[in-house]
Amino acid sequence: xxxxxxxxxxxxxxxxxxxxxxxxxxxxxxxxxxxxxxxxxxxxxxxxxxxxxxxxxxxxxxxxxxxxxxxxxxxxxxxxxxxxxxxxxxxxxxxxxxxxxxxxxxxxxxxxxxxxxxxxxxxxxxxxxxxxxxxxxxxxxxxxxxxxxxxxxxxxxxxxxxxxxxxxxxxxxxxxxxxxxxxxxxxxxxxxxxxxxxxxxxxxxxxxxxxxxxxxxxxxxxxxxxxxxxxxxxxxxxxxxxxxxxxxxxxxxxxxxxxxxxxxxxxxxxxxxxxxxxxxxxxxxxxxxxxxxxxxxxxxxxxxxxxxxxxxxxxxxxxxxxxx
Numbered sequence: 001x002x003x004x005x006x007x008x009x010x011x012x013x014x015x016x017x018x019x020x021x022x023x024x025x026x027x028x029x030x031x032x033x034x035x036x037x038x039x040x041x042x043x044x045x046x047x048x049x050x051x052x053x054x055x056x057x058x059x060x061x062x063x064x065x066x067x068x069x070x071x072x073x074x075x076x077x078x079x080x081x082x083x084x085x086x087x088x089x090x091x092x093x094x095x096x097x098x099x100x101x102x103x104x105x106x107x108x109x110x111x112x113x114x115x116x117x118x119x120x121x122x123x124x125x126x127x128x129x130x131x132x133x134x135x136x137x138x139x140x141x142x143x144x145x146x147x148x149x150x151x152x153x154x155x156x157x158x159x160x161x162x163x164x165x166x167x168x169x170x171x172x173x174x175x176x177x178x179x180x181x182x183x184x185x186x187x188x189x190x191x192x193x194x195x196x197x198x199x200x201x202x203x204x205x206x207x208x209x210x211x212x213x214x215x216x217x218x219x220x221x222x223x224x225x226x227x228x229x230x231x232x233x234x235x236x237x238x239x240x241x242x243x244x245x246x247x248x249x250x251x252x253x254x255x256x257x258x259x260x261x262x263x264x265x266x267x268x269x270x271x272x273x274x275x276x277x278x279x280x281x282x283x284x285x286x287x288x289x290x291x292x293x294x295x296x297x298x299x300x301x302x303x304x305x306x307x308x309x310x311x312x313x314x315x316x317x318x319x320x321x322x323x324x
Contacts, residue, residue: 003314005095006160010309012091012099013164016107019084020141021172022052026068027134028205032198033064044199051172051179051206055079068130073114081137082114100151103144110140162250163309170243171302173230176206178295180223200226207238227291228283240298241278247305248275254313267308274301 025048032044045060045067052058057077058070074080078087089111092099113136145165152158180203200221204210207230216233217225233239237246248271255264277297286294 005098005157007314008091008094009098009157009160010164010314012088012095012107013161014168015084015088015091016141016144017165017168018079018172019081019088020138021168022071022079022081022084023134023137023141024208025051025176025206026071027131027138028202030064030068030131030134032202040199044202047179051176052079053175065130072133085111085114085137095157098157100147102147102151106140106144106147110137110144113140156254159250159253160313163247163254166243166247166250167302167306169238170240170247171299173207173238173240173243174295174298174302176203177227177230178292178299181292181295197221204230209236209238212236224283224287227287231286232278232281232283241275244271244274244278247271251309264312267305267312270301270305270308274298274305 029044029048033041041064042060042062045064049055049058049060052071055077057074058067060067070077070080072081075083077083085107089107092104092107096104148158148161152161180199200223201210203226204213204221209230213221213226213229216229229236229239231240234241234245236242251264251267251271255268277294
């Protein structure tokens with residue numbers, strides 16, 4: 001596969017996943033406004049910005065609708081929902097012949113919906129239900145991901161889409177958990193009550209995990225179980241372990257055998273270290289140690305994986321290509 005094609009498919013997938021994550025965090029926090037004090041409101045929205053990587057372009061000024069508007073439409077912020085959808089569509093346009101018609105239609109129609117004239121200044125604040133606008137984005141992204149899996153051949157191009165989706169998801173989930181770190185390491189086995197229970201339920205909903213969590217642990221929400229589920233569960237699609245394992249399967253398919261497998265040895269070693277830390281660490285060991293350091297190490301390793309993927313498949317030298 002041409003490196004430019006791999007690059008566009010990879011970033012198309014990363015940007016659409018990033019947009020869905022930001023949309024979900026906004027939707028959850030707007031819904032939690034019904035049960036909050038002024039103090040918890042400030043803490044909750046500031047924590048959401050931490051979970052989005054502390055964007056320099058966005059500040060919490062006490063108005064949740066103004067913040068939602070900025071995170072939705074601010075073109076100067078590359079992580080805004082509109083910026084991510086625009087970037088994803090642009091990457092899809094570059095590889096239009098490599099993706100299915102259904103994929104392009106879903107992504108293009110979402111972009112056109114968000115760039116309508118009536119979706120300009122103050123559109124979120126004036127929207128009858130801001131959650132409706134967010135739900136439209138989430139539904140469109142889920143449709144795009146569904147048609148990607150059902151209408152595109154699961155060859156090398158589809159595998160790069162998988163890599164992009166799950167490296168973004170693993171890093172985002174680790175950062176989301178880090179945003180809650182003050183509560184994670186203080187009395188992790190305590191029983192939650194009142195507003196504190198709502199905060200942890202909100203964390204689970206930010207990862208689309210509340211119902212799946214309840215099926216495993218019932219509605220007994222405790223910080224250590226939340227951390228264990230979102231970090232170490234091998235079956236839940238938004239857990240860090242599931243994301244890393246799925247990314248490994250995709251990279252194995254891309255590498256193939258022979259020279260390709262030999263050339264990708266540094267990537268395989270790094271992926272193996274990340275997988276081992278998630279497969280063989282117990283939640284008790286993680287909680288007893290440096291939780292924040294553990295989560296930041298996952299994020300650093302995701303960054304290192306991205307760099308090696310680029311060296312191997314996208315930004316490689318001519319000599320390396322000829323040798324392969």
